[in-house]
Amino acid sequence: MEDQVTIDKLDxxxxxxxxxxxxxxxxxxxxxxxxxxxxxxxxxxxVAHFLEHLLFQGTKNMAPGELSRxxxxxxxxxxxxxxxxQTAYFQRVAADRLxxxxxxxADRMVNLQLGDEEIRTEREVIIEERNMRTENDPGALMRExxxxxxxxxxxxxxxxxGWRHEMVGLDLEAALDFxxxxxxxxxxVLIVAGxxxxxxxxxxxxxxxxxxxxxxxxxxxxxxxxxxxxAPRRMVFExxxxxxxxxxxxxxAPERDPGAQEKAAALMLLSDVLGGGQTxxxxxxxxxxxxxxxxxxASYGGVSxxxxxxxxxxxxxxxxxxxxxxxxxxxxxxxxxxDGVDPEQLIRIKRQIKASRIYARDNVERLANSYGRxxxxxxxxxxxxxxxxxxxxxxxxxxxxxAREVFDDKTSVTSWLTRPKEVTQ
Amino acid sequence: xxxxxLKTFVCAFIVLVWGGAPLRAEINIQEITTPGGISAWLVExxxxxIVALELRFKGGGSLDAxxxxxxxxxxxxxxxxxxxxxxARAFARATETLAASFDYDTYDDTIAxxxxxxxxxxxxxxxxxxxxxxxxxxxxxxxxxxxxQVMSGLASDETDPNKIAGxxxxxxxxxxxxxxxxxxxxxxxxxxxxxADIVAAHKAAFARDRVYVSAVxxxxxEELATLxxxxxxxxxxxxxxxxxxxxxxMQGGLTVVPFDTPQSVVLFGHAGLDRHDDDFLAAYxxxxxxxxxxxxxxxxxEVREKRGLAYGxxxxxxxxxxAAMMLGQVASANNRVADTIEVVRAEWAKMAAxxxxxxxxxxxxxxLTGAYPLRFDGNGPIANILVGMQLDDLGTDYIVTRNEExxxxxxxxVNRVAxxxxxxxxxxxxxxxxxxxxxTALTTDPKADAAH
Numbered sequence: 001m002e003d004q005v006t007i008d009k010l011d012x013x014x015x016x017x018x019x020x021x022x023x024x025x026x027x028x029x030x031x032x033x034x035x036x037x038x039x040x041x042x043x044x045x046x047v048a049h050f051l052e053h054l055l056f057q058g059t060k061n062m063a064p065g066e067l068s069r070x071x072x073x074x075x076x077x078x079x080x081x082x083x084x085x086q087t088a089y090f091q092r093v094a095a096d097r098l099x100x101x102x103x104x105x106a107d108r109m110v111n112l113q114l115g116d117e118e119i120r121t122e123r124e125v126i127i128e129e130r131n132m133r134t135e136n137d138p139g140a141l142m143r144e145x146x147x148x149x150x151x152x153x154x155x156x157x158x159x160x161x162g163w164r165h166e167m168v169g170l171d172l173e174a175a176l177d178f179x180x181x182x183x184x185x186x187x188x189v190l191i192v193a194g195x196x197x198x199x200x201x202x203x204x205x206x207x208x209x210x211x212x213x214x215x216x217x218x219x220x221x222x223x224x225x226x227x228x229x230x231a232p233r234r235m236v237f238e239x240x241x242x243x244x245x246x247x248x249x250x251x252x253a254p255e256r257d258p259g260a261q262e263k264a265a266a267l268m269l270l271s272d273v274l275g276g277g278q279t280x281x282x283x284x285x286x287x288x289x290x291x292x293x294x295x296x297x298a299s300y301g302g303v304s305x306x307x308x309x310x311x312x313x314x315x316x317x318x319x320x321x322x323x324x325x326x327x328x329x330x331x332x333x334x335x336x337x338x339d340g341v342d343p344e345q346l347i348r349i350k351r352q353i354k355a356s357r358i359y360a361r362d363n364v365e366r367l368a369n370s371y372g373r374x375x376x377x378x379x380x381x382x383x384x385x386x387x388x389x390x391x392x393x394x395x396x397x398x399x400x401x402x403a404r405e406v407f408d409d410k411t412s413v414t415s416w417l418t419r420p421k422e423v424t425q
Numbered sequence: 426x427x428x429x430x431l432k433t434f435v436c437a438f439i440v441l442v443w444g445g446a447p448l449r450a451e452i453n454i455q456e457i458t459t460p461g462g463i464s465a466w467l468v469e470x471x472x473x474x475i476v477a478l479e480l481r482f483k484g485g486g487s488l489d490a491x492x493x494x495x496x497x498x499x500x501x502x503x504x505x506x507x508x509x510x511x512x513a514r515a516f517a518r519a520t521e522t523l524a525a526s527f528d529y530d531t532y533d534d535t536i537a538x539x540x541x542x543x544x545x546x547x548x549x550x551x552x553x554x555x556x557x558x559x560x561x562x563x564x565x566x567x568x569x570x571x572x573x574q575v576m577s578g579l580a581s582d583e584t585d586p587n588k589i590a591g592x593x594x595x596x597x598x599x600x601x602x603x604x605x606x607x608x609x610x611x612x613x614x615x616x617x618x619x620x621a622d623i624v625a626a627h628k629a630a631f632a633r634d635r636v637y638v639s640a641v642x643x644x645x646x647e648e649l650a651t652l653x654x655x656x657x658x659x660x661x662x663x664x665x666x667x668x669x670x671x672x673x674x675m676q677g678g679l680t681v682v683p684f685d686t687p688q689s690v691v692l693f694g695h696a697g698l699d700r701h702d703d704d705f706l707a708a709y710x711x712x713x714x715x716x717x718x719x720x721x722x723x724x725x726x727e728v729r730e731k732r733g734l735a736y737g738x739x740x741x742x743x744x745x746x747x748a749a750m751m752l753g754q755v756a757s758a759n760n761r762v763a764d765t766i767e768v769v770r771a772e773w774a775k776m777a778a779x780x781x782x783x784x785x786x787x788x789x790x791x792x793l794t795g796a797y798p799l800r801f802d803g804n805g806p807i808a809n810i811l812v813g814m815q816l817d818d819l820g821t822d823y824i825v826t827r828n829e830e831x832x833x834x835x836x837x838x839v840n841r842v843a844x845x846x847x848x849x850x851x852x853x854x855x856x857x858x859x860x861x862x863x864x865t866a867l868t869t870d871p872k873a874d875a876a877h
């Protein structure tokens with residue numbers, strides 16, 4: 001994979017990653033900022049995402065909506081997203097339009113210009129977005145509460161979209177404050193994937209991004225960290241719109257750190273061993289053997305700037321209570337800790353991971369995404385290149401050791417999603 | 426079985442053209458017929474040692490026997506749950522060992538069966554894949570377990586406003602036709618399904634007379650022919666008869682389904698144009714301008730950009746095999762949804778009356794013709810496009826002619842289709858939520874405002 005990928009840097013500090021794929025005359029152009037919702041100041045939750053919307057609402061050189069219109073006129077598609085640790089803007093277009101994309105993306109990195117009308121309308125749009133993603137979905141409301149319970153001090157406990165009562169007060173000043181602090185070439189990663197050469201990309205990048213001034217006041221990303229969690233936290237989230245109750249357990253867990261990814265690799269494999277599909281330990285025991293759940297899963301978000309979570313979920317079978325399902329899940333994990341990792345299962349999982357790297361070459365956009373996410377989550381290109389070997393070296397014993405460390409009741413949040421008792425079906 | 430020699434002819438060596446300048450993308454489609462008589466489209470792409478194989482079986486969930494709603498869907502969900510002496514877990518372990526992936530999905534009119542595999546384990550992967558399609562075990566244990574998963578999904582759907590809206594709309598639109606109900610079935614119908622029902626659904630669905638095939642990747646025409654004859658040769662020649670046309674029964678109006686949730690979900694639409702209608706492509710371009718995928722459509726501009734009434738609003742053509750619709754969807758807070766509906770209604774009427782402008786048509790043509798070649802950017806996406814073209818009765822040359830046909834559309838043509846397709850009086854809104862002030866909005870003259 002490394003022979004497909006080239007990394008470079010502009011004089012103003014903007015990093016450049018080029019991923020070559022010459023099968024189709026297409027290019028994906030992305031700019032990633034090392035700034036996400038967890039970098040917001042207190043009191044303006046949602047401003048990172050609000051600003052992302054506002055970046056489509058005009059600059060000194062472009063009218064509101066013009067950028068998307070120009071992309072469409074060139075046969076391309078564009079979008080953007082905001083996460084806890086990063087914000088990214090991207091276009092997918094014919095490779096010979098790359099320069100135009102860079103010109104417009106560079107323009108909105110420094111020339112944002114907004115009217116009151118755009119602010120007011122776009123604020124209503126993000127509130128409808130919150131309605132759609134969160135307020136209308138009891139599972140999403142429960143996850144929001146669970147994260148708030150997991151993170152007492154870190155901004156990972158605040159939803160990316162924002163708390164509603166703070167979103168309604170978001171204004172131009174808050175958006176521009178975030179923009180001026182974080183939107184600068186020395187806080188950005190340019191990723192170009194597709195039918196391009198590194199030399200061609202660098203030439204265009206110097207032309208369009210090279211003249212942008214770096215922000216000399218950019219601070220290191222040191223965000224408030226979690227205090228030690230010393231007691232398990234539990235909640236029951238009730239909503240009459242719930243038809244299928246379930247249990248989610250999350251534990252605070254270490255993330256992939258630069259130069260130290262071993263533990264994270266073991267945790268990633270642990271999530272596959274416990275919850276990755278039909279043959280995983282939780283499904284073997286809970287779904288096939290005991291028939292107590294209709295679904296069991298495990299997940300681990302290793303790519304994260306600060307402490308992440310390792311989660312387990314069980315969806316009980318009909319007639320099985322949430323308490324029974326949770327107890328069965330705990331017993332299954334305990335049994336796994338006793339029995340250890342099945343070496344054949346680990347071989348299968350590693351073989352699949354290896355193959356997934358071959359399959360990944362068929363989707364250069366997804367590949368570009370994984371590079372962008374990693375590079376804006378505190379990892380370096382060397383860490384990304386080293387990752388396959390780090391994963392390959394993980395042993396059964398490493399996985400158990402990681403499990404013993406992460407499955408600590410005292411760092412857990414257990415959430416039940418259920419319908420209120422008085423409501424009957 | 427009658428035997429043929431492998432027939433392969435290069436039907437299209439296609440240089441995608443965009444903006445007058447030829448792009449280098451060359452989609453070299455080979456149309457083959459195997460000795461066993463199976464037709465397939467192939468694009469050889471040896472640069473990555475993988476193959477994407479797409480199979481489509483016409484019929485789909487609409488083949489469910491009377492009273493057996495959900496049988497085809499449950500049957501499809503059981504294909505990877507064991508075969509011969511392999512149970513579900515043994516099958517999954519074997520699949521994992523080969524690092525292959527198989528997907529089985531039921532839709533209204535088709536069953537989609539997909540495989541991705543590494544070239545160097547092709548034999549083993551295809552043997553496993555074959556056993557899942559041809560010789561599924563359908564054990565009672567697996568049936569009960571997967572049934573419980575389907576029932577869990579059905580329970581969740583009952584309180585999902587989007588699902589409620591879709592099911593309400595379909596029920597009103599299609600009367601006694603299978604399209605009126607979900608292919609997942611109901612809790613009652615799924616609970617009653619027996620192993621015999623599943624076996625019957627399998628026999629009805631999988632046959633050589635209804636299969637469409639495409640493959641893209643590191644495989645030759647000869648290898649693909651052998652693979653397909655082994656994979657599909659033992660299927661019966663014919664399956665169950667396909668269902669007939671559905672009448673679109675819904676009248677214009679408004680249906681509110683009360684549901685206690687902060688944001689009302691709205692599904693709207695009326696009858697549409699058949700995929701084979703001569704005006705379909707014009708309708709497609711018209712819809713792109715009206716409510717297409719980008720941020721720049723008329724609906725998006727009026728509802729989101731100008732008024733902030735919703736995060737997204739879209740319209741789309743739904744050409745099913747036996748009915749066609751033009752639909753749209755949007756979601757707004759309960760106290761704003763009446764305004765949103767008023768805007769949509771006004772835009773619908775305005776488009777029917779005035780059509781699109783020359784500038785809008787030009788912009789849509791540039792976008793659609795420019796975006797088309799960008800779809801062909803990976804084995805999986807190309808295989809999907811190729812099998813979809815076969816289902817739509819399109820020839821391999823469509824990849825070349827499609828953009829030319831779009832370029833040739835005139836303003837008069839598109840606006841004639843706007844008058845024919847868009848019927849403001851037939852437009853029906855299904856609203857799921859606690860909408861406020863809807864009656865007032867509906868008595869307002871739809872042309873009075875909201876279009877400026």
